[in-house]
Amino acid sequence: MFSNYFKLALKVLGRNKFFTGISLFGISFTLMILMLITAFYDTEFGENPPLSNKDRLVFLSVLKMELVVPDTTLVIDSVAQGGLMAYDTTFTYGEGTNSVSISSFSYYVLDDYLREPAGVTDYSFYSSGQHSFNVFLDNRKLEVGAIYADAAYWRVFDFNLREGECFSADQVQHATPVAVITDELARQYFGRDSGVLGQEVELGNSRFKVIGVVRRSRSMNSMVAGDIFLPLTTMEGRALDDNAYQGSFQAAYLLDRSAAIGPVQAELAERTARIPLRNPEEYNRISTLPMSFGELYASRLIDNNEPQKSLFRMRLVFGLLLLFFVLLPTLNLININISRIMERESEIGVRKAFGAHAGTILYQFVFENVIITFLGGMIGMVLALGLLHLINDSQVLPHMILRFNLRVFAYSLGICLLFGIVSGWVPAWRVSRLQIADALKSNQL
Amino acid sequence: MIKHILTLVWNKKRTNMLMMLEIFLAFLILFSVFTFAINFLRMYQSPLGFATRDALLVQLMLDDGMDSVAHLEMRQQLRREVELLPAVQTTSFNSGVTMFSGSMWTTSNNDNGFLLETCIYHADEQFAAAASLNLVEGRWPEVSDQNNKYAPVVINRRLREAYFGDKPVIDSIIMLDGEKKIMGVVDHFKYQGEFETERPLTFFFLPLHDENLRTLYVRLKPNTPPEFEEELNKTIARVTRRRDFVISSVDADRVRQSRQVWVPMITALLICGFLILNVALGLFGVLYYNISKRRAEIGLRRALGATQGAITRQFTAEVMVVAAAGMLLAILIAVQFPLLAVFDVPAENFYWSILATTILILLVVLICAFSPSRQAAAVQPAVALHEE
Numbered sequence: 001m002f003s004n005y006f007k008l009a010l011k012v013l014g015r016n017k018f019f020t021g022i023s024l025f026g027i028s029f030t031l032m033i034l035m036l037i038t039a040f041y042d043t044e045f046g047e048n049p050p051l052s053n054k055d056r057l058v059f060l061s062v063l064k065m066e067l068v069v070p071d072t073t074l075v076i077d078s079v080a081q082g083g084l085m086a087y088d089t090t091f092t093y094g095e096g097t098n099s100v101s102i103s104s105f106s107y108y109v110l111d112d113y114l115r116e117p118a119g120v121t122d123y124s125f126y127s128s129g130q131h132s133f134n135v136f137l138d139n140r141k142l143e144v145g146a147i148y149a150d151a152a153y154w155r156v157f158d159f160n161l162r163e164g165e166c167f168s169a170d171q172v173q174h175a176t177p178v179a180v181i182t183d184e185l186a187r188q189y190f191g192r193d194s195g196v197l198g199q200e201v202e203l204g205n206s207r208f209k210v211i212g213v214v215r216r217s218r219s220m221n222s223m224v225a226g227d228i229f230l231p232l233t234t235m236e237g238r239a240l241d242d243n244a245y246q247g248s249f250q251a252a253y254l255l256d257r258s259a260a261i262g263p264v265q266a267e268l269a270e271r272t273a274r275i276p277l278r279n280p281e282e283y284n285r286i287s288t289l290p291m292s293f294g295e296l297y298a299s300r301l302i303d304n305n306e307p308q309k310s311l312f313r314m315r316l317v318f319g320l321l322l323l324f325f326v327l328l329p330t331l332n333l334i335n336i337n338i339s340r341i342m343e344r345e346s347e348i349g350v351r352k353a354f355g356a357h358a359g360t361i362l363y364q365f366v367f368e369n370v371i372i373t374f375l376g377g378m379i380g381m382v383l384a385l386g387l388l389h390l391i392n393d394s395q396v397l398p399h400m401i402l403r404f405n406l407r408v409f410a411y412s413l414g415i416c417l418l419f420g421i422v423s424g425w426v427p428a429w430r431v432s433r434l435q436i437a438d439a440l441k442s443n444q445l
Numbered sequence: 446m447i448k449h450i451l452t453l454v455w456n457k458k459r460t461n462m463l464m465m466l467e468i469f470l471a472f473l474i475l476f477s478v479f480t481f482a483i484n485f486l487r488m489y490q491s492p493l494g495f496a497t498r499d500a501l502l503v504q505l506m507l508d509d510g511m512d513s514v515a516h517l518e519m520r521q522q523l524r525r526e527v528e529l530l531p532a533v534q535t536t537s538f539n540s541g542v543t544m545f546s547g548s549m550w551t552t553s554n555n556d557n558g559f560l561l562e563t564c565i566y567h568a569d570e571q572f573a574a575a576a577s578l579n580l581v582e583g584r585w586p587e588v589s590d591q592n593n594k595y596a597p598v599v600i601n602r603r604l605r606e607a608y609f610g611d612k613p614v615i616d617s618i619i620m621l622d623g624e625k626k627i628m629g630v631v632d633h634f635k636y637q638g639e640f641e642t643e644r645p646l647t648f649f650f651l652p653l654h655d656e657n658l659r660t661l662y663v664r665l666k667p668n669t670p671p672e673f674e675e676e677l678n679k680t681i682a683r684v685t686r687r688r689d690f691v692i693s694s695v696d697a698d699r700v701r702q703s704r705q706v707w708v709p710m711i712t713a714l715l716i717c718g719f720l721i722l723n724v725a726l727g728l729f730g731v732l733y734y735n736i737s738k739r740r741a742e743i744g745l746r747r748a749l750g751a752t753q754g755a756i757t758r759q760f761t762a763e764v765m766v767v768a769a770a771g772m773l774l775a776i777l778i779a780v781q782f783p784l785l786a787v788f789d790v791p792a793e794n795f796y797w798s799i800l801a802t803t804i805l806i807l808l809v810v811l812i813c814a815f816s817p818s819r820q821a822a823a824v825q826p827a828v829a830l831h832e833e
Contacts, residue, residue, distance in 0.1 A: 018733075022726045029719050132691050136675045143691075204689035236506075236689050324474055328720055331467045332727035338463070339734040396708055 002367070009368040012344075013375075019340050020372075023333065027376025028383060030329040031416060035384040036391075037322070038411045039402045043218050044297070046407060050157040050217055050224045053254060054293040057156070058264050059223070060114065060251040061296060063105045063272070065283040071096035101283065106247030107232070107240050113275050114251060117267045119259035124153040127232060127239070127248045129222035133203045135189070142188055144203065147226035148235050156254045157224055164197045164212035167231050175233035179208035182216035185227040201228065204236055218401045221297075223252065225399060245275070245286065265290040326419075333423035341365060341431045348431055349439030358432040365431060369424025370417065377416035384412075450762050460735065461767045464728070468771030468810070471724050472802055476779050478713045480798040484790050485640045485706050493699075494601075494633030495544065495576040499534075499669060500695040501677065502543060503661040506687045517654035523661070523684045530676060532669040537575040538658035540567035540651065544636040545698040551644075556620035563604055563621070564646040566636060567657060572648070573599075573631075575664045583615040583629030591652055595626035601634045604645030621647060639699065640706040662695075721809060728813040736760060736821045743821050744829025753822040760818035761811070768810040772803060 013020045047054060070093065077088040105114075110125045117123075126149035135142040147153075154166040167178050179201055183193040190196045193213065200207045208230060217224040232249075233240065239247060255264060268290040275286050291299060295307035298314040348361060381404075388402050454461055511519070520538060527536050542550045542565075553562040572578070573585035586597035595618055605614055614627050625647075635643045651658050663677065674692050682688045736743075743756060779799050783792035 019730055022730050025726065026723045029723065033716060033719075133689060134674075134678060134692055136678055139672045139675065141671070141674055141692075205687065324470070325716070325720075328467065328470050328474060329723055331463065331470065332723055335463050335467060335731050336727050338460070339731050343734070396704075 005364055005367045006371065008364075009371045012340075012368065013372065016340065016343070019336060023336055023340075023372055024376045024379065026329050026333055026336075027373055027419070028379035030326070031373075031377050031380035031412065031419065032383040032387065034326070034415050035381060035404075035408065035412045036387060036402070038415070039384070039388060039404055039408050042405070042408050042411075043400060043402055044221070045294075048218065049215070050159040051219070051221065051293070052158050053156070056255040056257070056261075057293055058120075058253040058255065058261060058268065058290050059293070059296050060110075060253075060268060060272075060288055060290055061104060062102055062288060063109065063246055064287050064289075065101045065245060065277075066285045066287075067098040067100075067281075067283050068095050068285050069098055070094075099283075101246065103246035105249045105251065105288075106242060106244050107249050108243045108247075109245050109275065110249055110251050113271055114268065117253065117264055117271070119256050119264050120253045121256050122152050122155045123251060123253040124156040125150055125232065125249050125251050126153050126223065127235070128224075128226060128250065130248050135201075135203065137189065142185075144185065144227045145225070146203065146228050146230055147224075148230050148232040150232055153229070156252050159217075159224075160215040162213045162215055163194060164210070166212050166214075167229075172231040172233055175231060177206055177208045177234055178211045178231065179203075180212040180214055180229040181210055182227050183213055184216045186210075186213050203228070203230075206234070208234075216399070218403065220397070220400050223250065245277075261292055265292075330419065330423050333419075334426050337369065337423060337427040338430065341427045345431075345434065345439045348434055349436050352434070352436045352439065362428045362432040365428030366421060366424040369428070370420035373416050373420030373423070377412065381409075381412060450759065450766055454763055454766050464731065464764075464767050465771040465774075467724060467727070468768050468806065469775045471720065472772050472775035472806055473778065474720060475717055475802045475805065476775070476798055478717045479801050480782075480790065480795055482710055482714060483797050483801070484794045485710060487791075487794065488640050488642055491635065491643055492633050493544075493635050493639060494631065495578055495636070496664065497544070497696045497699045499665040499667055500576070501663040501665065501674065502693050502695050502698070503663065503677070503681060504541075504691045504693075505659050505661060505681070505685060506690045507656070507659065507685065508687070511656070513654040513656070516656055519685065520653045520658065523681065526680050526684055527661070527663060527677065530673075530680065532665050532673045532676075534664045534666055535571055535575040536664070537572040537662045538569045538651075538653065539572070539660040539662055540657045541659050542566065543660045543662070544695060545638055545702045547702075549637060552622065554620065557608075559608065561608060561619070561621065562645065563600075564644050565649055566634070566646060567649050567651045569651060569653060569658065572662070575662055577664075578634065579632040580629050581632050583627070586628050586650055590628065591650060593626070595624050597628045597650055598625040599629040599631055599648040600627055601631045601643070601646040603633075603643045604647065605630050607645050622649075639703045721805070725809050725813050728810065729817065732760075732764060732814060732817040733820070736817045739821070740824055740829045743824045744826045747824065747826040748830060756822040757815070757818045760821055761814045764810060764814035764818075765807075768806065772806060776803070 042048070045054075051057075073092040073094065075090045075092070077090070079086050079088065104127075107125060107127075115123070126147055128147040128149075129145075131146040131148065133144045133146060135144055151167060151169040151172050159166075162183055164180075166180050167176070171178055181189070181196075181201065186193045186196050189201060190199060196210050196213060199210050201210060202208075208228075214229075216227070219225065253264060253268070255261060269288060272286060272288040277283055277286060289299075289305075289307055291307045292311075295311045298310040299307045302310045302313050302317075304310040304313070351361065352358075385404055388404055391397065392401050507516075507519075524536055524538075527533055540550075542548045550565040550567075551562065552565055553560060555561075570586060570588050570590075573580060578585070580599075581602060583599070585599060590597045598619075598621065600614070609617075614630065617627050618624050619627060631648070633643060634646055634648075635641055636646075637644075661681075665673065671694075674694075678692060681690060681692075746756060776799060779795070779802075782788065782790075783795040786792070
């Protein structure tokens with residue numbers, strides 16, 4: 001029976017080329033864009049190395065220091081009572097913030113107060129996104145972004161190690177000038193992406209021996225998007241010995257498989273709040289917001305004091321945008337499908353007269369529509385692949401490499417199916433309820 | 446005529462409902478994207494006010510614990526040696542808040558009898574010449590002005606217009622972190638980026654020994670090859686005795702920063718273009734089908750003496766009524782944005798956007814409706830009635 005429907009669908013497609021063309025155009029472009037969005041989403045939020053464990057990570061990125069003073073608000077209410085003025089005075093005791101300083105953590109604060117919370121397998125302190133070096137190589141200029149990290153960094157973030165090894169706790173402790181570089185930097189610096197172990201990279205005031213090559217993160221998340229990874233003890237200046245509260249460091253905690261994220265976040269927040277402050281006249285309150293990966297991402301786009309709200313708002317905004325975007329082509333398709341199907345009124349009338357159920361006709365038309373959608377989906381996929389290639393090549397999104405992998409493919413199939421059913425259901429339902437007499441009347445068979 | 450068409454449209458309300466909904470949605474989507482684009486394009490129109498081409502910016506790294514004499518000597522030597530390079534025109538020291546850096550320094554006070562809010566930009570005495578600032582009034586201060594009774598400042602025209610109106614400002618004293626004397630007015634200075642609104646801004650002068658002067662703006666002679674950066678790199682490394690400073694091209698910074706707006710804007714406009722094309726094709730197909738189903742009606746009208754023009758007009762008007770209903774509904778929602786002022790976007794941008802969207806959709810609908818209507822009008826009464 002399905003092969004019958006299939007043949008019928010192809011025949012119908014061939015019959016009215018104009019409508020078929022319009023439908024296919026709409027379907028393929030809509031699906032192409034949806035596939036691109038899926039590929040983008042997968043790169044940024046999918047569980048790809050080095051962020052495969054992102055659901056089990058808690059980040060400390062911002063340390064907030066405030067000078068809070070008690071603040072009394074005096075409100076005098078005046079009302080006329082029997083020709084006399086009566087006053088009602090209320091005091092509200094609250095607090096006002098005199099000055100705020102927001103920055104990342106210093107190594108000293110993390111090291112002294114924020115090690116080993118309960119329920120955490122591993123944790124890493126690192127400094128990323130703020131260290132950039134100019135390297136001049138025979139008239140070429142490279143901009144190299146460095147991430148300074150401890151040895152645990154490699155256990156928290158699961159980079160794809162292509163050759164060599166990552167630096168060890170011992171090397172970090174002794175400030176050994178070693179480096180792990182990305183394949184991209186290896187290609188730019190040495191002209192090849194393998195066999196560079198033991199070579200030296202000159203950065204800033206020192207030289208580092210390459211001991212490992214990792215695949216560059218495809219996403220733009222700053223905690224992993226570096227070109228070169230160095231032991232944090234090799235940082236320039238006095239960043240490690242400085243006992244200020246704020247600095248350039250951040251922390252990532254990898255939870256136990258069984259641990260819930262809430263208690264860990266609460267413990268980290270509480271431990272930060274208890275850090276003794278040396279000069280209460282400058283700042284008398286210290287706080288941080290431990291965030292999950294999604295919350296961290298959202299809080300960079302939508303600033304809010306509660307990261308959960310930022311995440312919710314980001315999802316809401318993107319969800320609504322996507323809904324609006326999909327709604328229009330769907331409506332359009334429904335509109336076209338109604339016309340397409342109504343043209344076949346007579347066929348339906350005959351089938352019904354010979355005893356076909358409304359349900360059978362409904363399924364037949366939905367099935368036909370799903371077939372067209374898949375056809376459009378295939379065209380869309382080819383277009384999407386071409387466009388992905390173009391986007392990656394042109395570096396519109398610097399360093400970001402969008403891939404079309406199995407997961408994206410599965411999402412796309414799901415999208416196709418959904419789109420086909422939704423846009424086919426309404427017209428099919430309408431047509432399946434046609435009265436035989438109406439359908440046969442006045443139509444030339 | 447109108448009443449008649451309304452009846453016709455109402456009679457087919459189920460088919461028309463979908464079409465109306467489609468127009469309604471298309472309007473809202475176009476409206477939001479146009480507002481976004483118009484908003485940023487209007488900001489883009491106002492000039493930056495300084496030279497980005499043939500200019501480099503060096504983020505200097507300085508050793509901690511240098512005293513002011515060391516700072517002064519280091520900067521003097523750096524300036525001397527860099528300006529000796531044949532490709533260099535002028536140099537100027539700025540603070541860490543520079544063009545396209547993403548950081549901003551603002552201050553506000555009530556000391557002048559009104560709330561004065563301004564951005565602050567720190568530079569030395571050579572900045573106006575180095576960055577080709579256009580001074581509309583007064584002059585850029587010199588080194589000797591730093592020892593005057595009042596420290597010199599230069600403001601931008603935006604600040605002058607916002608707070609002083611037509612009153613003369615040159616040589617006035619304003620309270621801004623102490624008493625300052627306004628020495629000049631700069632036409633434009635939009636250092637935050639191309640897609641930003643220009644804010645009131647004040648230039649402060651820092652003497653060369655100030656440790657906050659951590660950036661060096663280097664203006665090059667036109668057509669200096671990029672390889673020059675390596676030469677500059679060596680000179681700076683030699684003078685500052687550090688190698689972890691960063692040189693960037695101001696124009697490249699501008700392009701990189703503007704791309705963060707261009708990329709989403711062009712993407713959104715392309716997607717909109719596709720959506721509109723999609724809707725137009727769909728509309729065309731549906732109208733074509735609907736009208737071809739009404740051949741009998743057309744034949745009858747033609748037989749009774751209606752001209753071709755009258756029939757084209759009738760069908761076009763029918764579609765326009767449906768489209769107008771959808772657009773009216775959408776406009777009712779769209780005008781809420783400027784009226785309620787939910788977003789920090791000037792109200793006129795919303796109105797421009799509504800206008801642009803209305804025109805575009807009307808145009809699309811008209812084109813889509815016209816061709817099937819013409820086809821319908823070409824029906825021969827004899828043929829149409831014979832079929833029936």
